[in-house]
Amino acid sequence: MNLHPVRAIYMAEMARTRRTLLQSIVSPVISTSLYFVVFGAAIGSRISEVNGVSYGAFIVPGLIMLMLLTQSVSNASFGIFFPKFSGSIYELLSAPISHLEIVIGYVGAAASKSILLGAIILATSGLFVPLEIAHPFWMLFFLVLTAVTFSLLGFIIGIWADGFDRLQLVPLLVITPLTFLGGSFYSIDMLPPFWQTITLANPVVYLVSGFRWSFYGISDVSLAASVGMIALFLAACLVAIGWIFRTGYRLKP
Amino acid sequence: MNDPIITINGLNKTYEGGFQALTHIDLTIQRGEIFALLGPNGAGKTTLISVVCGLVNPTAGHVLVDGFDNITHYRQARERIGLVPQELTNEAFETVWNTVSFSRGLFGNAPNPAHIEKVLKSLALWDKRNNRLMTLSGGMKRRVLIAKALSHEPRILFLDEPTAGVDVELRRDMWEVVRQLRDNGVTIILTTHYIEEAEEMADRIGVINRGELVLVEEKAALMSKLGSKQLTLNLHSPLAEIPANLQRFELSLAAEGYELIYTYDGSQEEDGHAISELLTALEREGVTFKDLNTRQSSLEDIFVDLVKERA
Numbered sequence: 001m002n003l004h005p006v007r008a009i010y011m012a013e014m015a016r017t018r019r020t021l022l023q024s025i026v027s028p029v030i031s032t033s034l035y036f037v038v039f040g041a042a043i044g045s046r047i048s049e050v051n052g053v054s055y056g057a058f059i060v061p062g063l064i065m066l067m068l069l070t071q072s073v074s075n076a077s078f079g080i081f082f083p084k085f086s087g088s089i090y091e092l093l094s095a096p097i098s099h100l101e102i103v104i105g106y107v108g109a110a111a112s113k114s115i116l117l118g119a120i121i122l123a124t125s126g127l128f129v130p131l132e133i134a135h136p137f138w139m140l141f142f143l144v145l146t147a148v149t150f151s152l153l154g155f156i157i158g159i160w161a162d163g164f165d166r167l168q169l170v171p172l173l174v175i176t177p178l179t180f181l182g183g184s185f186y187s188i189d190m191l192p193p194f195w196q197t198i199t200l201a202n203p204v205v206y207l208v209s210g211f212r213w214s215f216y217g218i219s220d221v222s223l224a225a226s227v228g229m230i231a232l233f234l235a236a237c238l239v240a241i242g243w244i245f246r247t248g249y250r251l252k253p
Numbered sequence: 254m255n256d257p258i259i260t261i262n263g264l265n266k267t268y269e270g271g272f273q274a275l276t277h278i279d280l281t282i283q284r285g286e287i288f289a290l291l292g293p294n295g296a297g298k299t300t301l302i303s304v305v306c307g308l309v310n311p312t313a314g315h316v317l318v319d320g321f322d323n324i325t326h327y328r329q330a331r332e333r334i335g336l337v338p339q340e341l342t343n344e345a346f347e348t349v350w351n352t353v354s355f356s357r358g359l360f361g362n363a364p365n366p367a368h369i370e371k372v373l374k375s376l377a378l379w380d381k382r383n384n385r386l387m388t389l390s391g392g393m394k395r396r397v398l399i400a401k402a403l404s405h406e407p408r409i410l411f412l413d414e415p416t417a418g419v420d421v422e423l424r425r426d427m428w429e430v431v432r433q434l435r436d437n438g439v440t441i442i443l444t445t446h447y448i449e450e451a452e453e454m455a456d457r458i459g460v461i462n463r464g465e466l467v468l469v470e471e472k473a474a475l476m477s478k479l480g481s482k483q484l485t486l487n488l489h490s491p492l493a494e495i496p497a498n499l500q501r502f503e504l505s506l507a508a509e510g511y512e513l514i515y516t517y518d519g520s521q522e523e524d525g526h527a528i529s530e531l532l533t534a535l536e537r538e539g540v541t542f543k544d545l546n547t548r549q550s551s552l553e554d555i556f557v558d559l560v561k562e563r564a
Contacts, residue, residue, distance in 0.1 A: 099362075253309050
């Protein structure tokens with residue numbers, strides 16, 4: 001592996017983040033803070049504890065996960081879509097660089113940004129609610145793996161998208177609803193039994209559950225199921241990306 | 254000279270919709286030459302370059318770059334190539350310095366600010382190094398694309414329509430840059446619509462039409478082989494017809510008889526004698542002229558003839 005091209009892509013993507021600091025960092029932090037104000041302080045004060053955790057603290061892992069998923073997908077998809085859109089992708093495709101190096105550069109940058117955002121939001125949430133992290137290693141494990149996996153998904157979407165509208169399609173119509181319905185703001189045992197069963201088909205439930213467990217030791221599904229789901233997601237994304245590069249799908253005629 | 258740096262064998266490309274862009278292309282590019290690829294719009298010039306550079310998958314055939322297959326040994330093949338695309342494609346919000354440095358890294362090289370500085374200075378971009386690309390003129394953007402392609406010190410440079418949309422002065426500056434690159438040992442392959450460009454710069458010329466390479470020839474040989482010359486005499490008095498004693502020369506009349514045009518093959522030594530004979534014969538016939546000029550058919554004439562023939 002040649003690290004120079006990986007570094008070049010990674011640094012260029014991070015430079016884009018710095019250029020668009022308001023949109024990249026400040027905006028997600030503000031919107032997450034608004035969630036805390038509305039759900040944590042205003043409405044949360046009227047909601048009793050969930051499994052022994054105050055509602056404000058309960059939603060912290062879900063909020064971080066919501067941001068992590070949407071930001072990973074949108075960062076990574078934009079990162080690879082923009083060169084396609086501007087035409088400068090010719091340079092990437094004609095460079096002596098392996099597919100793995102391309103993916104590490106783009107996905108690594110998108111995931112780094114999401115992880116950084118996750119850390120900032122975690123720190124911000126500490127201003128609103130008392131935080132405890134029962135299993136810091138597992139918290140990092142879920143944070144990093146979710147960021148990487150959904151950045152891979154974003155990379156796939158960026159290659160698939162042939163216009164800005166499609167770029168927004170999956171984050172808006174799939175990721176956000178799945179996250180909202182994935183137990184970010186509630187425990188699934190608050191739902192009627194029928195909807196509990198339906199909810200288990202939502203993969204995000206497993207991610208939010210595992211992540212919340214790393215904070216408070218409470219979960220909707222077992223830790224093994226959460227780890228299994230994220231591993232399955234990761235494997236599916238890797239297979240899809242392997243296929244894209246092997247066939248040149250939407251990259252090489 | 255037989256030191257191939259690019260060897261293309263049996264290259265075919267049929268796009269998904271069934272359009273055959275390239276048909277059995279065999280071509281060898283020699284190290285250190287400037288090779289111009291001419292062809293009308295849609296002839297396959299850009300597809301050919303794109304296949305060599307790895308942007309388009311070939312349907313059949315092989316490309317060797319300095320001995321390395323461009324698919325199985327893509328790293329070795331691609332690191333030798335710099336590509337300047339036809340479209341002005343770049344990251345609008347980046348600065349000149351950053352985008353050129355990015356290209357160097359992307360091609361697997363460690364940062365080398367001294368080299369980037371040299372490249373930018375050679376392309377008169379040094380003063381613009383901190384400017385964002387979106388603030389540059391079209392000509393400057395084109396130079397940035399060349400700088401990006403040169404950032405990793407390639408041995409082969411592909412220039413796809415390098416001077417399209419560039420003003421005359423800038424075009425001549427670019428020709429000078431290309432010549433300097435050739436003098437430094439870089440092999441140049443350029444496609445162009447400006448026949449003048451090929452005529453001015455190329456060592457060899459290939460003509461591609463409807464995906465087929467119709468001709469590859471040394472420029473000088475091509476011009477002398479296919480190019481004819483014309484001697485035009487502006488007569489004092491018009492001629493109604495060619496005098497009988499001048500019928501053995503290939504003459505024609507124009508401008509209502511005021512111009513007598515002699516067409517001959519400029520490459521033959523005996524043509525010089527024929528001109529002397531013609532002038533003597535004219536004097537004998539009492540045909541006098543006030544002015545004369547000669548014109549050699551340009552590459553453009555040759556190109557138009559070739560493409561028309563195959564159409």
